[in-house]
Amino acid sequence: MKKVGIIMGSDSDFPVVEKAVDTLKEYGVPVCVHVYSAHRTPLEAGAFAKNARKEGYGALICAAGMAAHLAGAIAANTTLPVIGIPIKAKALEGIDALLSTVMMPPGIPVATVGIDGAQNAALLAIEILSVTDESLAEKLQEARDKKAATILKKDQELSEKYSKLD
Numbered sequence: 001m002k003k004v005g006i007i008m009g010s011d012s013d014f015p016v017v018e019k020a021v022d023t024l025k026e027y028g029v030p031v032c033v034h035v036y037s038a039h040r041t042p043l044e045a046g047a048f049a050k051n052a053r054k055e056g057y058g059a060l061i062c063a064a065g066m067a068a069h070l071a072g073a074i075a076a077n078t079t080l081p082v083i084g085i086p087i088k089a090k091a092l093e094g095i096d097a098l099l100s101t102v103m104m105p106p107g108i109p110v111a112t113v114g115i116d117g118a119q120n121a122a123l124l125a126i127e128i129l130s131v132t133d134e135s136l137a138e139k140l141q142e143a144r145d146k147k148a149a150t151i152l153k154k155d156q157e158l159s160e161k162y163s164k165l166d
């Protein structure tokens with residue numbers, strides 16, 4: 001199975017990023033985690049991205065806050081799919097990172113999830129790998145079915161409770 005690479009701009013991003021690591025592990029997807037910054041270690045970030053396809057990665061997740069250039073800088077150096085997680089910082093509550101990550105100029109795409117959206121980033125990476133991995137496609141569908149059953153149970157409980165008031 002292809003690996004997923006998670007790169008974050010700072011280890012201070014890890015409390016958010018951890019949810020992506022946990023989700024990938026739940027699905028049995030091999031994951032490697034790195035701290036590379038577009039600003040502080042640009043050479044290492046670029047080298048990682050350049051080698052990622054031949055190192056067996058199938059998708060990359062990049063998490064960064066503030067003027068978040070990491071996902072774009074990684075995407076500039078690979079044709080693998082890159083998913084950006086804008087990290088919420090204090091001053092602008094993550095809007096800065098969201099806009100920096102999502103507004104890529106034409107030609108170098110970054111698939112951007114919501115602010116601090118680590119779980120969705122992992123699920124999107126798994127969906128990308130599931131195109132060529134049927135076992136992952138089955139696991140994704142099972143998880144969706146389970147979630148739907150939980151919600152329908154809640155609907156039944158609430159609708160029964162409040163219909164009694166009529």
Ligand code: RP5
Pocket residue numbers: 008009010011012013037063064065066087089
């Ligand atoms: C970004 O700057 C990092 O991704 C992090 O979200 C933010 C702050 O980094 P630290 O000052 O906590 O290392 O590059």
